[in-house]
Amino acid sequence: MAETVITVRGLRKSYGSLDAVRGIDLTVERGEVFAFLGPNGAGKTTTVEILEGYRGRNAGDVDVLGADPREAGRDWRGRIGIVLQECRMQPLLTVRETVDLYAGYYASPRPVAETIELVGLGAKAEERAGRLSGGQQRRLDVALALIGDAELLFLDEPTTGFDPSARRQAWEVVASLRDLGKTIFLTTHYMDEAQELADRVAIIAGGEIVAEGTPETLAGRDLAPTEIRFLMPASLAAVDLPAAVASAIDAGANGGSRDHVVLRTSQPVTVLNQLTAWALARDVDLGGLEVGRPSLEDVYLEVTGKGGG
């Protein structure tokens, strides 16, 4: 059986009359990338800060690397690495000096130069942190989280504000951390990020876990009806459609134009076959044909109660 790195049972935290976290359970196993998703104000940051030892709690059991974060000491802090949601680096130190400074805090740090290479800042090692771009500063921040050779890394929205190529690079860094055997607790509000990186996902909303599973199976995503979209050729009318296709039309979901048809079916093979045979027989093209299952984002919007209705 896999070793458990984080165990949370019945965690509660309130601020005055506001119940920020209302009895959540979580388990994270060694070597996994665990994505923790949720809208702002859902209790995400509160939960992470309790796990990191920054905040206390009102009730519940929390075990991180065999200790209660609230009582854990220096040795424990040497085994975790944290990238905060926001942290400006000291602008007057170079990349190498910044990493050197943090390396000195740990009993057995990773090699400095290698760690700088790992986050892709090798060419910038002698540059002052104040001259780095936002994405590069963030990667320096990741280097600081890594330098202590921690077993468990908390990455709090590590790519917020990145352009697409900087995000790709950051994802490669996270993937390489996973390959090093690190356990990663990732919070994000980008669904594609969770899809790309996570082994398991939990969604928090209103202080409670509302869905948990692998990105592929979250909230029954794999069992949900397949969605087929196409544009009805101008020369034809929906009444002509074969029965199996017509009965799958989701009348309420006509997205965009009047000619846009949305089908929802649990038998996609049959429906697609009839639909394309029908189109071939009439020698027409089905513009904008798309086949898909609910995306992680659809699931997220549904379980966090933010769906478009």
Added chain:
Amino acid sequence: MTGAALAWHQFRFDQRIFWRSPASVFFTVMLPILFLVMLASIFGNETIDDLGGMRVSTYYVPGIMTLAVVSATLVSLAISLTEARESGRLKRVRSTPLPVWAFVAGRVGNAIVVSLLMVVIVTAIGAIFYGVEIPGSTVPAIVVSLVVGASAFSCLGFALAAAIPTEEAAPAITNFTVLPLYFLSGVFIPQTQIPDGILDFAGLFPIRHFFEALLAGFDPTTAGAGFELGHLAVVAAWGLAGLAVAARAFSWSPRGG
């Protein structure tokens, strides 16, 4: 690393950051020198009858020394700690195995080393360019005053940082706290020209007492060792009060916008 080695490690980097910062080099190192040179050049050869005929240049050496020490400790610490807190770096450092005391020792060590350097520079400029007599028998008293003062004003720097809500407000609040006190305490204007009521008011605060303790050390008419225990006790009491406030209210996480 042992605790002492960690504190040394932190101190070395704090030194590097201090000397690379144009703001700290100008306001903490250059500005006191500039004030000393200007004031001593303009008024230096006048004498102060009520202070036993002390030359004005002699008066300004402990005066500017007071400015330099308060600037290197209270002012520098309050501003730099607020910036580090609001940038998220203090919170980040708390997640590492670095003990809190080693972090504090590095910062305070940096402040004290800069203070001592300024004391040497101010004394040397006074002696070389303005013929200010280097004290003899009062040197131990001056050293004790500096240690008590630098420690107390460092504690007050941590306490003031705890009271400053945002990074933008830090320089304004800090300077608003110390600048009037420099004037009212006789650091810039000889105290013989300041009304007694104002001096009494300034006497509620530690800058006035720290200055008095240093002034006694440089006053040629001071007989004996020149220990000003009454003044130092007020400075120390303020330092302890600052320490108590900092221990309760100092925040490691960002607070403002």
